[in-house]
Amino acid sequence: MADPTQADSPGQPLVRSFLPTDLLVWLGVLPFFLFAILFILWPSSSLVVGSFQDIQGHFTFKNIVDLFTPSILNSYLLSIQISLVTAVAGTLFGFMLAYAAVLGGLPRWVRTAVMTLCGVAANFAGVPLAFAFVATLGRTGIFTASLRDAFHFDIYQHGFNLYSFGGLALTYLYFQFPLMVLIIAPSLDGLRREWREASENLGASTWQYWRHIALPILLPSLLGTMILLFGNAFGAYATAYALTGGFLNLITIEVGNQISGNVLYNPNLGLALALGMIVVMSVSIGLYTWLQRRTARWLR
Amino acid sequence: MTHLSLSNVSKKFVETFAVKDFNLAVERGEFVSFLGPSGCGKTTTLRMIAGFEAPTAGKVILDDVDVTSKAPNQRNVGMVFQSYALFPNMTVAQNIGFGLRIHRESEAAIKQRVSEMLALIHLEKRGSNYPHQLSGGQQQRVALARALAIHPQVLLLDEPLSALDAKIRVSLRAEIRSIQRALGITAIYVTHDQEEALSISDRIVVMNAGAIEQVGTPFEIYNFPQTAFVANFVGTLNTAEAEVIDPSKGLIRMDAVQLESDSPEIKSGQKGEKITIAIRPERLHFLSEGKRANVFECKIENITFLGSVVRVQVSVGNVKFNNDTFNNPFLELPKIGEKTQITCARDAVLVLKN
Amino acid sequence: MRKINLWAWLWIILGGLYFFGPLYGALDFSMREKRGILSFVAYENVLKDPNFRDSFTYSTLIALATITVGLILIVSTAYWVHLRLPQARPIVDFITLLPFVVPAIVLVDGFIQIYSGPPFALTDTPQGTNVLLMFGYIVTAMPYMYRSVDAGLRAVDVRTLTEAGQSLGAGWITILFRVILPNIRTALLSGAFLTFAIVIGEYTFASLLARPAFGPYMVLLGQDRAYEPAALSIMSFALTWAAMMLIQFLGRGAPGQGQVAGAH
Numbered sequence: 001m002a003d004p005t006q007a008d009s010p011g012q013p014l015v016r017s018f019l020p021t022d023l024l025v026w027l028g029v030l031p032f033f034l035f036a037i038l039f040i041l042w043p044s045s046s047l048v049v050g051s052f053q054d055i056q057g058h059f060t061f062k063n064i065v066d067l068f069t070p071s072i073l074n075s076y077l078l079s080i081q082i083s084l085v086t087a088v089a090g091t092l093f094g095f096m097l098a099y100a101a102v103l104g105g106l107p108r109w110v111r112t113a114v115m116t117l118c119g120v121a122a123n124f125a126g127v128p129l130a131f132a133f134v135a136t137l138g139r140t141g142i143f144t145a146s147l148r149d150a151f152h153f154d155i156y157q158h159g160f161n162l163y164s165f166g167g168l169a170l171t172y173l174y175f176q177f178p179l180m181v182l183i184i185a186p187s188l189d190g191l192r193r194e195w196r197e198a199s200e201n202l203g204a205s206t207w208q209y210w211r212h213i214a215l216p217i218l219l220p221s222l223l224g225t226m227i228l229l230f231g232n233a234f235g236a237y238a239t240a241y242a243l244t245g246g247f248l249n250l251i252t253i254e255v256g257n258q259i260s261g262n263v264l265y266n267p268n269l270g271l272a273l274a275l276g277m278i279v280v281m282s283v284s285i286g287l288y289t290w291l292q293r294r295t296a297r298w299l300r
Numbered sequence: 301m302t303h304l305s306l307s308n309v310s311k312k313f314v315e316t317f318a319v320k321d322f323n324l325a326v327e328r329g330e331f332v333s334f335l336g337p338s339g340c341g342k343t344t345t346l347r348m349i350a351g352f353e354a355p356t357a358g359k360v361i362l363d364d365v366d367v368t369s370k371a372p373n374q375r376n377v378g379m380v381f382q383s384y385a386l387f388p389n390m391t392v393a394q395n396i397g398f399g400l401r402i403h404r405e406s407e408a409a410i411k412q413r414v415s416e417m418l419a420l421i422h423l424e425k426r427g428s429n430y431p432h433q434l435s436g437g438q439q440q441r442v443a444l445a446r447a448l449a450i451h452p453q454v455l456l457l458d459e460p461l462s463a464l465d466a467k468i469r470v471s472l473r474a475e476i477r478s479i480q481r482a483l484g485i486t487a488i489y490v491t492h493d494q495e496e497a498l499s500i501s502d503r504i505v506v507m508n509a510g511a512i513e514q515v516g517t518p519f520e521i522y523n524f525p526q527t528a529f530v531a532n533f534v535g536t537l538n539t540a541e542a543e544v545i546d547p548s549k550g551l552i553r554m555d556a557v558q559l560e561s562d563s564p565e566i567k568s569g570q571k572g573e574k575i576t577i578a579i580r581p582e583r584l585h586f587l588s589e590g591k592r593a594n595v596f597e598c599k600i601e602n603i604t605f606l607g608s609v610v611r612v613q614v615s616v617g618n619v620k621f622n623n624d625t626f627n628n629p630f631l632e633l634p635k636i637g638e639k640t641q642i643t644c645a646r647d648a649v650l651v652l653k654n
Numbered sequence: 655m656r657k658i659n660l661w662a663w664l665w666i667i668l669g670g671l672y673f674f675g676p677l678y679g680a681l682d683f684s685m686r687e688k689r690g691i692l693s694f695v696a697y698e699n700v701l702k703d704p705n706f707r708d709s710f711t712y713s714t715l716i717a718l719a720t721i722t723v724g725l726i727l728i729v730s731t732a733y734w735v736h737l738r739l740p741q742a743r744p745i746v747d748f749i750t751l752l753p754f755v756v757p758a759i760v761l762v763d764g765f766i767q768i769y770s771g772p773p774f775a776l777t778d779t780p781q782g783t784n785v786l787l788m789f790g791y792i793v794t795a796m797p798y799m800y801r802s803v804d805a806g807l808r809a810v811d812v813r814t815l816t817e818a819g820q821s822l823g824a825g826w827i828t829i830l831f832r833v834i835l836p837n838i839r840t841a842l843l844s845g846a847f848l849t850f851a852i853v854i855g856e857y858t859f860a861s862l863l864a865r866p867a868f869g870p871y872m873v874l875l876g877q878d879r880a881y882e883p884a885a886l887s888i889m890s891f892a893l894t895w896a897a898m899m900l901i902q903f904l905g906r907g908a909p910g911q912g913q914v915a916g917a918h
Binding site: 025026028029031032033035036038039040041042043044045046047050093096097099100101104105106110114116117119120121123124126127128129130131132133134135136137140141142143173174177178181228231234235236237238241242245252255256259260267270271274277278281282285 | 659661662663664665666668669670672673675676677678679680682683684727728730731734735738739742746749752753754755756757758759760761762763764765766767768789790792793848851852855856857858861862864869872873876877880883884886887888890891894895897898899901902
Binding site: 192194195197198199200201202203204205208212213216217298 | 378
């Protein structure tokens with residue numbers, strides 16, 4: 001499709017009979033910008049103000065200083081760890097699965113089925129997902145119980161715990177890797193057969209083709225998806241809360257505790273915690289942009 | 301000396317033959333085109349030479365070595381693709397050097413060869429550009445350099461010009477031909493464009509429905525097409541049904557008029573035999589001085605201006621013929637509806653095998 | 655070739671196990687409320703529970719409101735950007751991606767900070783909180799909704815259609831309702847179902863704004879009961895599945911229909 005900005009070159013009146021000036025044209029998107037300001041930009045920036053206030057509204061650095069207490073730093077660390085682990089594992093597993101479905105030479109229906117199931121799985125998250133994992137791998141879950149009954153093997157006696165880091169990572173992966181499949185499959189389609197043939201023709205083996213051509217071409221979208229998976233896990237609250245009941249010390253859980261006011265009610269600390277999350281996300285996106293520039297030099 | 305030979309090569313996809321009993325011997329340094337409509341098997345044959353398709357039967361022999369079952373990356377064959385197939389993540393120089401790098405040549409040797417190749421395609425200053433920064437014609441030249449950089453035994457070109465503009469097509473095909481001549485490399489060129497095939501080739505293999513229709517020089521293919529398919533596919537052609545009247549004199553009847561022909565098919569034919577004759581439009585001429593063979597009354601039906609030639613459609617009885625005359629500013633064109641006479645030489649009347 | 659196929663099948667099977675494992679677990683578990691036999695008792699209990707009906711109805715209504723208001727906002731904006739303001743596209747694209755960067759829990763935190771006190775005081779009344787919740791959901795669903803509508807508009811070449819409509823003497827309203835909307839019907843419905851799938855089980859906003867939605871109900875049930883949560887999980891899955899199937903069914907042949915959502 002033609003670039004719409006090209007069609008709008010000056011001196012070429014297209015749909016110009018409804019409103020007189022260019023300034024008025026911007027009125028058409030005013031509701032949207034108003035909405036964005038009221039419900040995205042202002043709430044996000046209000047965190048900055050609130051983070052520097054105490055509960056009476058006086059200016060203070062206390063909330064920011066409190067962020068650097070060990071327990072809160074640990075929350076950030078734990079959230080970053082689980083996001084990193086599930087993003088990397090989700091990327092690897094999702095990539096292999098997408099590769100198998102798209103380029104593995106399997107019947108066409110396999111691909112259709114994989115894409116459909118991934119569409120469902122990527123959206124099947126939050127509370128119901130946590131329940132399904134509890135029913136399967138919880139202390140009395142079906143899988144745990146059958147292993148115990150059949151082999152007298154209790155996975156909980158051997159280091160597994162659904163309500164811990166590993167269990168949560170396993171649960172997050174349920175929506176992480178399908179997301180990867182959905183996003184990377186079109187990129188795999190975009191690998192042209194001629195590239196492979198041209199490289200073979202020049203003497204390259206399959207491995208050399210992937211090493212020098214396919215992976216470098218895919219790298220920007222792989223990195224882009226990985227950052228999406230990272231954010232996806234980093235902001236996840238419902239799944240973690242429903243699974244661990246708020247006992248795993250993730251940063252989202254911590255924010256929830258501070259503002260929903262159970263024991264630890266301190267909304268201003270909550271705001272500072274949330275501000276910290278935005279900082280983490282911004283840093284990771286900055287990192288991603290930098291990597292993207294390095295790996296996708298050939299795109300621009 | 302035969303450099304590349306294909307003997308009885310066939311390729312069957314499920315139940316249908318894409319290529320059937322293909323036999324061809326190519327000399328060293330020869331430029332051979334496979335010409336035919338899409339789906340005629342020309343690309344499949346090329347891909348069998350490159351190793352991307354395995355023949356169902358037959359042999360591909362290159363420099364006296366049977367390469368039929370060799371993997372593509374074990375053959376030393378350069379290929380240029382229709383869509384250029386340059387690696388988008390590599391610069392022009394990296395693309396050209398890729399094959400050498402795979403073959404573990406030294407950096408110095410790669411650098412040397414790449415700059416040679418860049419000079420060959422006149423893109424010396426573009427080595428550090430990425431493919432998307434080049435025009436289509438430049439990209440295809442890079443693809444050509446990449447294929448040639450590995451010193452291939454044969455250069456294969458799969459419709460390399462069909463994605464380009466008409467003007468670039470003409471200049472690049474001349475460039476391809478001169479590079480091929482300069483390097484003395486054997487080349488196989490697949491195209492569906494008859495003009496391209498005629499202008500670039502030493503020999504043309506005309507293919508239809510997976511089989512060879514005719515092999516010959518451009519001159520032979522154009523002037524002496526052996527089958528109705530070749531005659532129709534290469535150039536424009538007037539065809540008509542006719543009947544042999546006197547084989548010894550080469551006399552035939554077409555509708556209401558009689559023609560004389562030198563064609564050996566008539567001499568060896570039977571009286572009363574039904575045949576198909578063909579006459580190239582440029583071999584018909586309006587009126588001529590004096591009485592000679594094959595002069596018919598005709599009516600001007602339509603006149604089309606095609607640039608360098610003017611095409612006049614006439615009717616001879618019920619048969620419609622096209623006449624092509626070279627354009628010049630002093631050309632006197634007849635008028636539509638006018639009645640006049642048209643003529644052609646005895647040797648212009650061809651007989652087509654069906 | 656054979657080796658590659660085996661390798662590919664291996665990953666497909668692993669993926670299948672991961673996908674179906676927990677579903678099988680939840681299904682099996684949900685039917686074991688009565689000792690020794692498989693039964694649907696847990697499902698009956700859930701369906702009989704008035705809190706289930708109330709919270710589900712509440713979430714459905716909120717979802718409908720979100721879809722209506724969200725689509726009006728997004729379709730009008732996307733249409734206008736396509737037609738008159740292509741230069742605004744980068745900034746609109748950027749804004750619609752912000753919800754990916756700002757997690758829901760952060761956003762709801764900001765909401766409470768601004769709208770719970772004067773001058774808005776939206777959280778003082780249930781109606782006000784409902785409106786706030788709806789806007790929160792519009793923000794959450796916006797990336798998906800916008801992408802779906804944008805792809806739909808891209809595919810039909812709005813500019814030409816609008817100009818054709820104008821040249822035939824049609825006014826704005828006629829063009830929008832008789833020409834544009836029917837042509838992006840698929841995209842609108844996809845966006846709507848996706849939004850529904852996101853909103854119906856959403857927990858973060860609903861819980862922190864303390865509204866009686868389906869998400870918090872599920873969590874509460876999860877704390878009190880053993881088998882009913884598994885039944886709810888299966889029912890939610892069926893709902894997600896149905897929404898995705900509808901999107902896929904609608905999207906046959908239509909390019910660029912995203913089907914990735916998330917309210918984790």
